[in-house]
Amino acid sequence: MTDCIFCKIAAGDIPSDKVYEDDLVYAFRDINPQAPRHILVIPKTHIPSAAHITAENAYLAGACFGAIATIAQAEGLDGGFRVINNCGTDGGQTVGHLHFHILGGKHLGERLL
Ligand code: DGP
Numbered sequence: 001m002t003d004c005i006f007c008k009i010a011a012g013d014i015p016s017d018k019v020y021e022d023d024l025v026y027a028f029r030d031i032n033p034q035a036p037r038h039i040l041v042i043p044k045t046h047i048p049s050a051a052h053i054t055a056e057n058a059y060l061a062g063a064c065f066g067a068i069a070t071i072a073q074a075e076g077l078d079g080g081f082r083v084i085n086n087c088g089t090d091g092g093q094t095v096g097h098l099h100f101h102i103l104g105g106k107h108l109g110e111r112l113l
Contacts, residue, residue, distance in 0.1 A: 001046040006097035010044045020071050024063040027071055027102075036105025037075050041067055047098040050087040064100055077104040 001007050008014040009028060016028035019039055030038040043060035047053065053061050065083075072081050081104030086093040 001097075004046055004097050006040075006042050006095055006099060007046050010042060019074070020067055022063075022067065024060060025067040027067060030101065034101075035103040035108065037077060037081070037102065039071060039075070039102040041071065041100045041102060043098055048096050049093055049098055050085050052098070061098070064098075068100060068102055071102060072104065075102075075104065077102075079107075080104065082108050 005014060009016045010026040018026070018028050020027035020041075024044055025041060026044055027039055027041040030040050041064045043057075043064055045057070045060055047057055047060060050061075068083060081102055084101040084103065085091075085099070086101075
């Protein structure tokens, strides 16, 4: 999608601090980190949000989760980490390209909100 900032990041048209890439997935450090480690994991194919995951494209979300495990290990998040997906306006999504936040590098506690 030509006007999507995360599509442009995955394509290398906008610079990012890349931590992982494979055929299906791209991951980079969040520009506004909320934890010592804050990484965004995205499918290279444009999916607007988690509400747009279907039987046909769910393998891309699966590929993101495979990458998440690999990235967490590479980042030394042996004690654990949090994965967050904000979906839609009420979910606090600000960029309309499916992405999973990896947050870690400190004890995050048990509260979600
Ligand atoms: P969300 O609220 O779930 O849509 O989170 C979007 C995240 O994307 C937010 O934490 C900031 C991050 N972000 C937005 N634009 C850029 C960018 O151009 N580069 C990087 N690295 N992160 C970005």
